[in-house]
Amino acid sequence: MRGAQASCCLGLLATAGCCHLPMRQPSPSVQPLPERLSMEFSYPKTFNLEAKETGSKRRSGYDIRRIEMAALPDRFDASRLVTLEYYAPRSDAGKPVVLVLPISGGGYDLEQYVSAYFARRGWAAVIVHRRKLPREPVNGEELDAVLRQSVIDARRAIDWIETRPELDATRIAVFGVSMGGIRAAILAPADARVKAAVVGLAGGDIPYILRHSAEPGIRRRRERILKEYNLKPDELEERFR
Numbered sequence: 709m710r711g712a713q714a715s716c717c718l719g720l721l722a723t724a725g726c727c728h729l730p731m732r733q734p735s736p737s738v739q740p741l742p743e744r745l746s747m748e749f750s751y752p753k754t755f756n757l758e759a760k761e762t763g764s765k766r767r768s769g770y771d772i773r774r775i776e777m778a779a780l781p782d783r784f785d786a787s788r789l790v791t792l793e794y795y796a797p798r799s800d801a802g803k804p805v806v807l808v809l810p811i812s813g814g815g816y817d818l819e820q821y822v823s824a825y826f827a828r829r830g831w832a833a834v835i836v837h838r839r840k841l842p843r844e845p846v847n848g849e850e851l852d853a854v855l856r857q858s859v860i861d862a863r864r865a866i867d868w869i870e871t872r873p874e875l876d877a878t879r880i881a882v883f884g885v886s887m888g889g890i891r892a893a894i895l896a897p898a899d900a901r902v903k904a905a906v907v908g909l910a911g912g913d914i915p916y917i918l919r920h921s922a923e924p925g926i927r928r929r930r931e932r933i934l935k936e937y938n939l940k941p942d943e944l945e946e947r948f949r
Contacts, residue, residue, distance in 0.1 A: 801873060819888075885909050886910060
């Protein structure tokens with residue numbers, strides 16, 4: 709019996725020891741984009757935000773406010789709006805802010821869960837809703853244009869954050885998963901106002917994924933594009949390169 713107890717204790721100690729990891733070296737600071745790429749994601753600061761609150765919900769300890777503001781005109785839409793979902797803790801001013809960038813499709817359950825998590829702990833969170841396209845991008849150039857505009861939408865959201873006296877615009881972080889992670893990885897070095905970034909499940913060969921993925925949503929989108937533009941699968945992949 710005593711031997712069994714000793715073995716059990718040794719096992720627990722070994723397990724506890726495995727739970728401890730030494731502190732990693734501090735992550736390097738975000739490095740700015742090369743000048744050519746930085747220019748790609750620049751925009752005129754003189755364009756008016758025209759932001760207005762269009763709705764709100766009250767939660768325990770925080771409010772959720774819907775904000776709409778003017779977007780820069782682009783090749784897809786000259787008069788669209790950017791929608792922000794602002795999780796505002798009911799606490800003192802000077803709150804840090806997490807900019808939350810969504811996945812490429814579906815609902816906003818993940819982003820809303822993360823934003824509520826931060827808001828309950830006194831951090832403000834702002835979800836930048838994805839844009840609704842009138843049609844699918846049909847080549848790499850159009851896909852680049854969509855990505856560029858979505859990053860600029862996020863930068864304009866930071867412009868809006870700077871207008872809010874209750875928020876600390878010197879403490880802005882960005883959080884993104886999947887397509888949101890790709891945008892976050894571009895936004896952080898493109899905009900010096902972002903002080904930290906969390907990027908999850910981002911990256912990969914997008915043309916290859918679009919061509920070969922068996923995921924139902926991607927497969928349906930692929931089949932729709934192939935039919936609409938009379939393309940073969942290999943031609944589709946090549947056009948997005």
